[in-house]
Amino acid sequence: MNINLKSKLGRISLNNPVLVAAGTFGFGEEYTALINLNKLGGIITKTVTLEPRKGNPPPRLTETPAGLLNAIGLENPGIDVFLKEKLPFLSQFEAALIVNIAGEKEEDYLTLAERLNEKERIDALEINISCPNVKEKGLIFGTDPGRTFLLVKKLREVTNIPLIIKLTPNVTDISEIAQAAQEAGAEALSLINTVLGMSIDVETRRPKLGNITGGLSGPAIRPIAVRMVRDTFQKVSLPIIGMGGITCSEDALEFILTGASAVAVGTANFIDPSTALRIVEGIKEYMQRKGIENFEDLIGWLENSV
Amino acid sequence: MYQIKAKILFNEKIISGHYKMCLYAPGIAREAKPGQFVHIRIKDGYDPLLRRPFSIHRCEGEKIEILYKVVGRGTEFLSRKKTGNEIDTLGPLGQGFKISPDLKKIVLVAGGMGIAPLYFLAEKLNRENILILLGAESKGKILYLENLKNLNVKVQIATEDGSQGYKGLLSEFFFHLLKENSQIDLVCACGPIPMLKKIAQLSLKYKIPCQVSLEQRMGCGIGVCLGCTIKGKSSYLRVCSDGPVFQANQIRWKEER
Structure with missing residues (x-):
């Protein structure tokens, strides 16, 4: 049987549906020693901002049951260094290249989009309106359908690059924000970003993170993410990149069956850098076993009762 | 890798x-x-x-x-x-210790488990050029003394309760050593942060180059996640990939507890 793993996110073509999530793969350099980046469906970069950002005070990480609570604070070298040093490196791979951007205000997002606009190698921008770890940043857009709509609409006007909007789970109804992004002309949606959380050292009576609160990722949040992909899939027609605690092909297939057109591996990259490539093989094996030739037939193929 | x-x-x-x-x-x-x-x-x-x-x-x-x-x-x-x-x-x-071959007197300061990387270093150096300071709470908790003796290196000991060697903290013992010896070319230290802070500050005060091996909770271990940072002089430093061995003057010690 000839297995076809190709998937599409609007105008974005993927060789296979397994990507690596923003903030968990840097700009790819470190992983080249361990895996073949050409075999990934796509690489989503660490968030890039206009100016370099130093990030939050340590400690920035703490482990929780099957989870990782982080408050990195979008540390990154800024757009100038990205364009000069990171983009040429990332451009050499066959994987789709998706650049994640965030701003403090609307103009920042627009300037970033304009500066990335003419870079032909970039397949899409992922718009981070959902980072929980920076005081004044994107989350104010991502929790308000009206502001999401306006931001995406204005971005749409300044760039023709496909826009993927990354949504936060820290809202009452994620599908409302998804609808706003769709109406404003988004190409696809990424969900979910991390779940806002907190952890305390009772011996010292101090929060475990320098930033006090952080974003929870890892297997602990997977059921939350799967449910949110379902809600969104039922209400909007945009393709979805599902993410949240994916560690193996079974996890990835949960997202795909409930409506994701692609998945992204995040925290698991830290634990086993080969996770994404193992998932590609696992999905292929599953399709063979189920007699399904085209990956796209799997998307949303959920039986609606137990 | x-x-x-x-x-x-x-x-x-x-x-x-x-x-x-x-x-x-x-x-x-x-x-x-x-x-x-x-x-x-x-x-x-x-x-x-x-x-x-x-x-x-x-x-x-x-x-x-x-x-x-x-x-x-x-x-x-x-x-x-x-x-x-x-x-x-x-x-x-990560980055290991950087030792130039012409150094004649290197002091290795190991607090408790700090001996782990320093033993490896001691094995690689010319044994005549090194002195190891070992610190522990008490005699029974001194790690690795027998193996060090077999290595045939000079070892001095400090215990907090005085059950063996100098009575007191390893950093105090180190301070006495500094006052008596002007000919130390390099200090390499590993141990708990409060100890490292004192060793680093003393070395800087006496203008002796000092390298410290730091510990921090890590995510990826290869420099991607930016989770294991500590405060450096001008920016945050990643313990996993900028370190774990740092020059003592790279670190903003005042802000380490």
């Missing part, structure tokens, strides 16, 4: 709560330099979730050794691993 399933050749208790594990890891053993570490996936499954970093304590042929103290769930699981088990090991990682 290698990610391998390393076979455990032994995993034995050395003193209460402290273990030594030997792994068959040819690539890592060949490339490892003193001060580098391995990032070990303690068990399959996702709880505990993250890998755990351990200094490389020794390399011999195709084998590496780590020393560890049971401090939480991760190391507790690790201590129960049996000979013959395989364990997912990533390494060698």
Whole structure:
């Protein structure tokens, strides 16, 4: 049987549906020693901002049951260094290249989009309106359908690059924000970003993170993410990149069956850098076993009762 | 850098709560330099979730050794691993000690488990040029004294309760040494942060170059996640990939507790 793993996110073509999530793969350099980046469906970069950002005070990480609570604070070298040093490196791979951007205000997002606009190698921008770890940043857009709509609409006007909007789970109804992004002309949606959380050292009576609160990722949040992909899939027609605690092909297939057109591996990259490539093989094996030739037939193929 | 399933050749208790594990890891053993570490996936499954970093304590042929103290769930699981088990090991990682060959007197300051990377360093240096200061709470908790004697290096000891050697903190003992010796070319230290802070500040005060090996909770271990940072002079530094060995003057010690 000839297995076809190709998937599409609007105008974005993927060789296979397994990507690596923003903030968990840097700009790819470190992983080249361990895996073949050409075999990934796509690489989503660490968030890039206009100016370099130093990030939050340590400690920035703490482990929780099957989870990782982080408050990195979008540390990154800024757009100038990205364009000069990171983009040429990332451009050499066959994987789709998706650049994640965030701003403090609307103009920042627009300037970033304009500066990335003419870079032909970039397949899409992922718009981070959902980072929980920076005081004044994107989350104010991502929790308000009206502001999401306006931001995406204005971005749409300044760039023709496909826009993927990354949504936060820290809202009452994620599908409302998804609808706003769709109406404003988004190409696809990424969900979910991390779940806002907190952890305390009772011996010292101090929060475990320098930033006090952080974003929870890892297997602990997977059921939350799967449910949110379902809600969104039922209400909007945009393709979805599902993410949240994916560690193996079974996890990835949960997202795909409930409506994701692609998945992204995040925290698991830290634990086993080969996770994404193992998932590609696992999905292929599953399709063979189920007699399904085209990956796209799997998307949303959920039986609606137990 | 290698990610391998390393076979455990032994995993034995050395003193209460402290273990030594030997792994068959040819690539890592060949490339490892003193001060580098391995990032070990303690068990399959996702709880505990993250890998755990351990200094490389020794390399011999195709084998590496780590020393560890049971401090939480991760190391507790690790201590129960049996000979013959395989364990997912990533390494060698990070920046090690940088020693120029013309140095004639190097003092290695090891607080408790701090001996782990410093033993590896001692093995690689000309033994006539080094002095090791070992610190522990009490006589029974001194790690590795016998092996150091076999290495044939000069060792001096400080215990907090005075049950062996100097009575008091290792940093105080180090201070006395500094006052008596003007001819120290380099200090290399590893141990708890409060100790390292004092050793670093004393070395800086006496204008002796000092390198410290730091510990921090880590995510990826290879410089991607930016989770293990500490405050450096001008920016945050990643312990996993900018370190774990730093020049003492790179660190903003005032802000370390």
